[in-house]
Structure formats: structure tokens, C-alpha cells
Amino acid sequence: MDPVRNPYAPGAGQRPPELAGRDAELLAFDVVLERVARGRSERSIVLTGLRGVGKTVLLNALRSAAVRAGWGTGKLEARPDQSLRRPLAAALHVAIRELGAGHPGAEHVLGVLRSFAQKDVPGAKLRERWQPGIEVAAVPGRADSGDIEIDLVELFGDVAGLAGDAGRGIAIFLDEMQDVAPEDVSALCAACHELSQNGLPLVVVGAGLPHLPAVLSASKSYSERLFRYARIDRLDRAAADRALQSPARDEGAEFTPDGLAAMYEITAGYPYFIQAYGKAVWDIAPGSPITAADVRVAAPEAEAELAVGFFGSRFERATPAEREYLHGMAAAACAVQTSAEAPTEPESVPTAAVADFLGRKPQSLSPARDALLKKGLIYSGTRGQIAFTVPHFGRYLRAQHIE
Numbered sequence: 001m002d003p004v005r006n007p008y009a010p011g012a013g014q015r016p017p018e019l020a021g022r023d024a025e026l027l028a029f030d031v032v033l034e035r036v037a038r039g040r041s042e043r044s045i046v047l048t049g050l051r052g053v054g055k056t057v058l059l060n061a062l063r064s065a066a067v068r069a070g071w072g073t074g075k076l077e078a079r080p081d082q083s084l085r086r087p088l089a090a091a092l093h094v095a096i097r098e099l100g101a102g103h104p105g106a107e108h109v110l111g112v113l114r115s116f117a118q119k120d121v122p123g124a125k126l127r128e129r130w131q132p133g134i135e136v137a138a139v140p141g142r143a144d145s146g147d148i149e150i151d152l153v154e155l156f157g158d159v160a161g162l163a164g165d166a167g168r169g170i171a172i173f174l175d176e177m178q179d180v181a182p183e184d185v186s187a188l189c190a191a192c193h194e195l196s197q198n199g200l201p202l203v204v205v206g207a208g209l210p211h212l213p214a215v216l217s218a219s220k221s222y223s224e225r226l227f228r229y230a231r232i233d234r235l236d237r238a239a240a241d242r243a244l245q246s247p248a249r250d251e252g253a254e255f256t257p258d259g260l261a262a263m264y265e266i267t268a269g270y271p272y273f274i275q276a277y278g279k280a281v282w283d284i285a286p287g288s289p290i291t292a293a294d295v296r297v298a299a300p301e302a303e304a305e306l307a308v309g310f311f312g313s314r315f316e317r318a319t320p321a322e323r324e325y326l327h328g329m330a331a332a333a334c335a336v337q338t339s340a341e342a343p344t345e346p347e348s349v350p351t352a353a354v355a356d357f358l359g360r361k362p363q364s365l366s367p368a369r370d371a372l373l374k375k376g377l378i379y380s381g382t383r384g385q386i387a388f389t390v391p392h393f394g395r396y397l398r399a400q401h402i403e
Contacts, residue, residue, distance in 0.1 A: 050209070062173065063173050118138060178376070209389050348385035
């Protein structure tokens, strides 16, 4: 097959040629946009799932829907140990500009936004030199108390008020939401609560790992009622087939039924794997239709690529002690793995099982486990249970015979 015409697109956050299996989420967000446009209150949204299921792709698709609806939008990615003030201010700045900076009241709101952002800059002289890209003077006494919760409630209220006056809405898209600092999570929840209570036209759409709801709940007890949660998971068989067939047909090619079955078995329906294996199979297959035999021939090349770029890059971030813990998790996962139509990693394994395999006391493994949690390589959705954030990571570790 001609590699120049290869339609598949594996990449971090890169939109696939066919966004299959996400129609329900897109439709639900269209309802949110329409309800807010009619002055009705709506909850902010949180998307959760493992890495490689397409959360960032969906986040971008939802932002595109908001732009088409005439909303002001901004996007940011949370990072561990980084304050939310400046990146959130930059995202809101973009959103206000999309609304139209010339709208009455915009200059005042931009001044409040500048005050909010500058509060994160230490020292008066440094604040004077720092340029946040906002060309209006800071408005003192508003969203600049230094208490992030008070300031964010005031800022969101002012920005939402501007959007309401313009007859439109504001949507902020926050990726890697589980990495927001605890103090900032609390402030974000409080601000969203205020928006919901007052029916203001500003929504936050967050995306993060499966334990994100627990992070939010630990911050504010009412968070389970504050957000609309959507679990983004692997595709079912019909959606996975569509993700493969539709791009192929656009290029005049087909998959045989056994080829589609082989692809689903090897990818387990995970969107990133569908793109990675699809790209490898296309390049290796001699012609159309693509068969199960083509999939078997191409699989080693796809796996070698994943081993370096998807799995290996994450494994390299771990220290020797952390790698030992990952090895123990992979072995424990293998012991409890159950059969399924499309085999996948079990949801979680007991931390005690990991300790037993390694012949260690659970307390002695806590530093390695905590470090892996902070690095986003594993997560704990339930007390005493642990799981990989990356699908098939245990299979990769076992295949490498890591000691």
C-alpha cells in the first residue's frame, strides 16, 4: 500500500481521520451549549480515562463545537507543582479576545484578569516588568487578594458576566486536570459552584486520569454533584471497525472481516493502538483488501514503535526502585487477569499482591508507589488497589523480561 496515502495518524492528541465512538459525548455537549445559550444553568464537565483513549482529542473536538457556537474558548494543560494562575489567565485572555475585546466592559474585565495573573509574580518591581500580553492596566482590588479561591470566584464571575452581556458563553478546556495543585482544585470547584448557583454562562471542561473524580471529591464534598462525569473508554467493536474502515475507504481500500477481527483482538479497541497498528498494517500490506495475515505480519513493527514511543518513554522516567514496583504490578496483574472478548489489563491489582510478589513489606514500597503516582504512571481508584494509567503497559513489561 502507498505509504504517502496512509490515512492513520498515531500521535499525542492528534485527531484521527474518523472520530468514532464519541457521538454521545459530542451530542451531550451540544445540549450544554444550547441550554446555556438559553440562560439555563449547566454543570461543568469532566472527562476521565486511561492514556491513549482519546481524551485530548475529544477535548479539542468539544472546543471546536464551542467555537462554532460563537463562544469564547481557551485551553490549558495542568502541570504538577505549577500554579494555575498564569496559564488559566492566558486561556481566559484568549477566550475574551474570541468574544471580542471591543465589547463594552471588556477592558475592565481584562484589567481584572491582569491583576489576577500578576498576583503570581513575586515582588512589585518584577510585576511591573512582567508582561502577561494584556495591554490594559491592572484593576486593583479585584481577583488579587492572593487567596486563589476568592480570586477565582471573582474572576469567573466577571468573565461570565461579560459573556452574558455579549449574549454568548465562555468555555475553558483543562487537560491533565489531575495534576492541578490541591489548593487550585479547591478554588476551581468553588468557582464552578458559584457559576452553577447563579446560572452564569461559563463552563469548565476538564480531562484527566481515572482517579480524577477522587481528587475532586477530596477537595470539595459537593464535587460529585458539581460536574457531569463522562468515562472515556476503549471503543466497542462497531466503533473500532468504523475507525479503521472509514479512512481506508476514503483511500479506496478495504479490510476483510477477518482483518478487522484481528485488529480488534490486538488493539482491544484502544483508539491510540488502532491508529498505531492501522498505520503499520497499511504500510506493510501488499494491497487491498487488508487481511488478518497482513495484521500478523505488521504487528511486530507496530509493537516496536509502541515500545519506544508509547511505553518505553514512560518506563525511562522511572527510577530503578520504581521500575521494580512496575515489574511487580505487571506480574500481579498477570496472575489475576481474566479472559474477555478483547483481552485487556485488569482494572486494578491489590497493593498487597505487589508486595507479596516482590517479597517486601507494603510500607517499604510506599516511596516508589507514591513517586509513580505523581509521575502519572499508575493511579489508585480504590483504597488498597493500584493500576497502570497506560493500557497494555503490563503486557509490555512482561514482554521485556524486566528484572
